[in-house]
Amino acid sequence: MIRQQIIEEIKRKKSFLSIGLDSDFKKIPQHLLKFDDPVFEFNKQIIDATADYCISYKINTAFYESRGLKGWESLIKTFNYLPKNTFSIADAKRGDIGNTSAMYADAFFNQESSGLNFDSITVAPYMGKDSIVPFLNFKNKWVILLALTSNEGAKDFQFIKEDNQFLFEKVINKSQEWATAENLMYVVGATRGESFLNIRKLAPDHFLLVPGVGAQGGTLAEVCKYGMNKDCGLIVNSSRAIIYASNGEDFADAARIEAQKIQQEMERELVLIHF
Amino acid sequence: MIRQQIIEEIKRKKSFLSIGLDSDFKKIPQHLLKFDDPVFEFNKQIIDATADYCISYKINTAFYESRGLKGWESLIKTFNYLPKNTFSIADAKRGDIGNTSAMYADAFFNQESSGLNFDSITVAPYMGKDSIVPFLNFKNKWVILLALTSNEGAKDFQFIKEDNQFLFEKVINKSQEWATAENLMYVVGATRGESFLNIRKLAPDHFLLVPGVGAQGGTLAEVCKYGMNKDCGLIVNSSRAIIYASNGEDFADAARIEAQKIQQEMERELVLIHF
Numbered sequence: 413m414i415r416q417q418i419i420e421e422i423k424r425k426k427s428f429l430s431i432g433l434d435s436d437f438k439k440i441p442q443h444l445l446k447f448d449d450p451v452f453e454f455n456k457q458i459i460d461a462t463a464d465y466c467i468s469y470k471i472n473t474a475f476y477e478s479r480g481l482k483g484w485e486s487l488i489k490t491f492n493y494l495p496k497n498t499f500s501i502a503d504a505k506r507g508d509i510g511n512t513s514a515m516y517a518d519a520f521f522n523q524e525s526s527g528l529n530f531d532s533i534t535v536a537p538y539m540g541k542d543s544i545v546p547f548l549n550f551k552n553k554w555v556i557l558l559a560l561t562s563n564e565g566a567k568d569f570q571f572i573k574e575d576n577q578f579l580f581e582k583v584i585n586k587s588q589e590w591a592t593a594e595n596l597m598y599v600v601g602a603t604r605g606e607s608f609l610n611i612r613k614l615a616p617d618h619f620l621l622v623p624g625v626g627a628q629g630g631t632l633a634e635v636c637k638y639g640m641n642k643d644c645g646l647i648v649n650s651s652r653a654i655i656y657a658s659n660g661e662d663f664a665d666a667a668r669i670e671a672q673k674i675q676q677e678m679e680r681e682l683v684l685i686h687f
Numbered sequence: 688m689i690r691q692q693i694i695e696e697i698k699r700k701k702s703f704l705s706i707g708l709d710s711d712f713k714k715i716p717q718h719l720l721k722f723d724d725p726v727f728e729f730n731k732q733i734i735d736a737t738a739d740y741c742i743s744y745k746i747n748t749a750f751y752e753s754r755g756l757k758g759w760e761s762l763i764k765t766f767n768y769l770p771k772n773t774f775s776i777a778d779a780k781r782g783d784i785g786n787t788s789a790m791y792a793d794a795f796f797n798q799e800s801s802g803l804n805f806d807s808i809t810v811a812p813y814m815g816k817d818s819i820v821p822f823l824n825f826k827n828k829w830v831i832l833l834a835l836t837s838n839e840g841a842k843d844f845q846f847i848k849e850d851n852q853f854l855f856e857k858v859i860n861k862s863q864e865w866a867t868a869e870n871l872m873y874v875v876g877a878t879r880g881e882s883f884l885n886i887r888k889l890a891p892d893h894f895l896l897v898p899g900v901g902a903q904g905g906t907l908a909e910v911c912k913y914g915m916n917k918d919c920g921l922i923v924n925s926s927r928a929i930i931y932a933s934n935g936e937d938f939a940d941a942a943r944i945e946a947q948k949i950q951q952e953m954e955r956e957l958v959l960i961h962f
Contacts (some may be wrong), residue, residue, distance in 0.1 A: 423752035434787070474783055474790035477710035483794075484759050507811060508780050509838040512709070515749035519758075536811045537784060537835055540840025558813055563784040565815025568861055570851045579847055579854065586843055587842055 413499050413531045414552055415594050415643075418619070421497060423687050427681040430501065430621070431671065432651025433458065433490060434475050441659050451479075451486040454663075456493055459498035459657055461664035463495050465675040467683035470501040470621075470676060471530075471650050488527045499647070501556065502530040502623070510542035514549075519548045532556050534599060534621070539584045541590055545649040548591050551657040555596050560585050561610070562601025562624030568666040583591050584614045600639070602630025602648065622648045624676075633676070644687060650674060688774050688806045690826055690869050690918075693894070696742040696772060697919050698962050699952040705743035705896070706778065706946060707732065707926025709750050716934050724884070726761040727753075729938075731768055733930055736939035740950040743774040745896075745924050746805075761803045772860075774922070776831065776896070778806040785817035789824075796825045807831050809874060810857045812922045823866050826833060830871050835856050835886070837876025837899030875914070877905025877923070879905040891916060896930060897923045901957035907949070911956040915962055925949060 422428050428639055433455050440454040447453040476483035494500050506516040523529035532554035547555045560570055560580040570580040600611055602624035624630040625648050639646055658666035697703050707762045715729040722728040751758035764929040765816055769775050781791040781915050798804035807829035810819055835855040875886055877899035897903045900923050931940035
């Protein structure tokens with residue numbers, strides 16, 4: 413999916429919401445356990461209930477790998493069930509030396525090889541250029557590079573400073589030598605609203621994938637105030653607050669209501685940039 | 688596997704070799720394609736041929752994920768085939784926020800959940816403490832943290848300097864607040880021999896996992912000269928130079944010869960520390 417399509421979907425749905433399918437076998441409603449693949453059934457109902465209100469689904473691979481082969485089956489089925497007009501994110505945080513990152517690119521971008529054909533993958537920057545470029549060799553695919561993450565541990569290394577620039581700022585600067593706003597996004601945690609100001613100086617045009625709204629404590633208003641650009645430039649993810657809104661038989665309806673609530677808040681923010 | 692067992696295996700086999708099963712479907716010998724699971728058959732024969740000469744096998748998950756479900760089946764079968772007295776490494780380079788890293792820990796350390804029960808996993812440090820600690824909550828399991836990698840891209844961020852200390856040195860320093868030489872190792876590339884001197888000042892006791900000997904250009908003599916400690920303290924990995932030593936029907940014999948050659952070189956180095 414190309415940049416212009418993402419922008420058009422944001423305009424059409426008046427939403428820049430991504431829903432994180434962090435579907436934990438131990439947390440899904442009990443009545444689903446009667447299905448062959450309870451996690452897939454959960455995801456399917458969540459997707460059916462929420463697709464009107466989001467432009468993206470993010471699948472965090474950890475929740476599937478943790479269940480081994482069965483988990484990968486659920487992952488592949490879920491991927492295939494995603495509506496074609498939504499932007500699909502493999503939240504995999506991969507990255508290795510060049511020839512190995514090329515294998516990871518096959519894993520998530522080459523359906524013939526792996527059964528998966530995501531629009532994008534999250535990548536960890538620690539190993540530098542040759543760990544990132546193999547993903548960019550796929551046409552119309554995106555790297556979403558970790559820059560400033562939403563967790564407590566972000567403080568340990570991401571704020572190391574050289575020449576008056578933090579590590580996460582160097583990641584944003586340097587990576588623009590390898591890719592453009594047409595195939596590169598950054599992960600910036602919602603818990604760090606004030607940092608969006610500086611990030612927008614370094615990357616005015618890039619889309620930012622923003623986790624941490626909701627369960628992790630960031631607010632949408634602050635993210636929009638400091639992070640929005642003329643094309644919206646934000647994909648804000650919510651996982652637990654939506655998919656676990658209820659753990660009864662009404663979980664899908666409850667998820668729909670939560671997703672709609674966020675979409676309506678987003679619609680008000682989009683009016684401000686005349687979308 | 689605990690530290691003392693690793694040291695005893697090094698003494699017993701006079702080797703600190705890890706063999707990387709970077710088994711690429713497109714590179715394995717053609718005559719194996721008649722088997723149900725050619726990659727597993729390849730690994731099985733490599734393991735049978737080389738187990739006398741190495742103390743560890745490293746499975747890089749990218750080579751298996753790239754083939755989707757079939758690849759994960761090969762991975763699980765290969766894991767189950769590893770000799771119990773070898774140190775098993777999931778070279779997965781994972782790392783995410785705390786609750787998600789806990790899922791990755793289940794994926795690689797919790798056999799009941801995923802079918803896998805590796806001794807160790809490689810982890811990327813970018814997201815800091817809470818991305819690493821969930822792996823350490825498993826008894827007798829190891830985190831092998833990326834410090835100074837062997838690839839060209841290592842230069843992009845790992846040498847960022849604050850207060851006269853490089854990022855990779857800060858990773859080594861900081862992580863010792865979370866773990867000890869009994870459950871934490873570091874990845875240090877063989878291509879950077881001279882750097883071992885400084886790393887040994889920061890981590891005199893820790894085991895270092897050293898990729899990049901062979902195909903990537905580092906020499907064993909240099910690694911030992913600067914990196915060895917009184918307990919050996921090194922696990923040196925070779926992948927392609929061993930497993931692809933021949934691509935004919937003699938591939939396993941050729942791998943055995945290559946592994947033995949490295950073992951003999953290692954034996955000479957171990958004599959110097961009276962092992």
